[in-house]
Amino acid sequence: MTAIMNTAQHDFPDPPEPDLTAGQVLARAEAMVPELVSRQAEVEERTFYAEDIHERFARNGFYRILVPRRYGGYEFGIETFLRVSMTLVRGCSSTGWMYSLGASHALMAATMFEERAQAELFGGGDFICPSTSVPSGSAVPAGDGGWTVSGTWAYCSGAPYASYFMGHALMPARGGRPPEPLLFVAPRDQWKPLDDWGQQLGLRGSGSHSIRLDGGYVPGHLALPGVSIAEHDVSAGTPGRTLHGNPEYGGALLAFISFLNASMAVGMARGALDVYEDLLRRRTTLVPPVVPRYQDPDYQLWYGDALGMISAAEAALLNAAQQWHDISAQGPAAVTRESDLRLSAICRHVARLCWEAMEGYIMPTAGSSSIRHGERLERVWRDMSMLRTHAGLSVLLPTVAMRELARSLVR
Incomplete structure (x- = not known):
């Protein structure tokens, strides 16, 4: 899949390796x-x-x-x-x-x-910017078009090397209505990461520290009042689609977020399967006839099923990404809420397939010695268990998103 570049005449700065593929x-x-x-x-x-x-x-x-x-x-x-x-x-x-x-x-x-x-x-070229989608803290108009933002945002994966933070704060309520979110991007000098990560069950090295702003200043051009990433409607076009001439900067954002979670599930499952394959080569069966596990029909079946499930999950994810690209290329009006939710639904089942391969085949038959503390498979099991608790995969996609998808189709 190749992104469509802007063919307009521009004097683009070269990236560090202009011919890199x-x-x-x-x-x-x-x-x-x-x-x-x-x-x-x-x-x-x-x-x-x-x-x-x-x-x-x-x-x-x-x-x-x-x-x-x-x-x-x-x-x-x-x-x-x-x-x-x-x-x-x-x-x-x-x-x-x-x-x-x-x-x-x-x-x-x-x-x-x-x-x-x-x-x-993007002035520095490299871009590292953790983000959270749940509104927290407060955003108060600063009087010059900017905003004064205060609050603490948890699970900011990527914080240690980040130059920016993208989050949602709540603006003051007006007219008796609930407060609306403000999507903002705060430069590094306006926030600090907290030393509060590493004691979780899994993903202990994911740099998912909380970020705190105490009266941080966000200029007006780095803030979008009333905007939430996961629910943002791009069907009327986006600044990025116009500016860059690339439809991928006008694609559905909830689906893209779901792709990220699904890609984590596939990568983890692939890592677990690597360990399982190594165990099949190095270890023997437990009962006669004692042979290398890779020669045993049962282990062959378990490995084949796990491989098939994980491969199906990866294929589904990459196909969904291709659909996302193709829909975006059709024009802004094609990027509907229904397509956004439908592609997100695929990601839910990508993650489920990976978990079922791990839970149903790899873990029960790998052997308890392979999940001792510090073993690679033990770590992947903890990490995937942590992924299973992600609110997007465990709560929002299976409930709110699926109901909304059905309502968009069945009327």
Whole structure:
């Protein structure tokens, strides 16, 4: 899948490697997997990936995959981003999660904000900006068109190396109506990360620290009153679609968020399957005839079913991403709430397939010694269990989103 570039005449700044291809970026991610596997323990201990990994991500172009070409990015599109994310998660769930949820919001920024804001946000080329969708804290008009924002936002994955934070605050209530959200992007000098991550069941190294603003100032061009990312209607067009000539900067945003969660599930399941395959090669059956497990018909069946389920999940995710791209390319009016919810529903079942492969086949038959503390499979099990508690996958998609999808179709 190739993103449609803006063919208008512009004097774009070159990215660091002007001839870099999407395939080369993915190959770089794949080459890092063995090292990411070997460094999982230190990532959990630190609660985020190391400075040298961060620097290599930058050199590899990972932080520019979704950054518009206009601002020195590679603009490779969401399929490349999802493939890179899945690959990094396969090596280390925490590292891939922190990367993905820090770098992915370049798409939101390039979609929703006007040119002045984008020129500022992408001025450094690399873009790392954690985001939360649940409104918290308060936003008060500052008198000059800007906003004074205060509050604490939890689960800000990517905070340790971020330059910006994208969040939702509540504006003052008016006319007896409930307060509306303000979508804002705050520069790093206006907020601080809290030292409150690392004690959770899983994803202990995902850099998901809380972020606090105490009277932080957000200029007016970095704020969108009344806007919520997950519910934003893009069917009338977006600043990004117009500015960049790329329909991917006008795509449905809830579905894109759902793609991110689903890609984490696929990457984790792939990592677990790597361990399972190794166990089949190294260990023997428990009862006669004692043979290597990969020669045993039962283990062959269990492995084949797990592989099939995980492969089906990955195929469904990548097909949904292709549909997302194709719908966006048809024009703004094609990007309906129904299509947004339908693609999100696919992601719900992608995650379910991955979990069922893990829970139904890999974990029961791998053996208890493979899930001792510090073992790779034990860590993936904890990480995937943590993913299962994500509000988007466990609460919103199975209930609110599915009911709304049905109502949009059955009238």
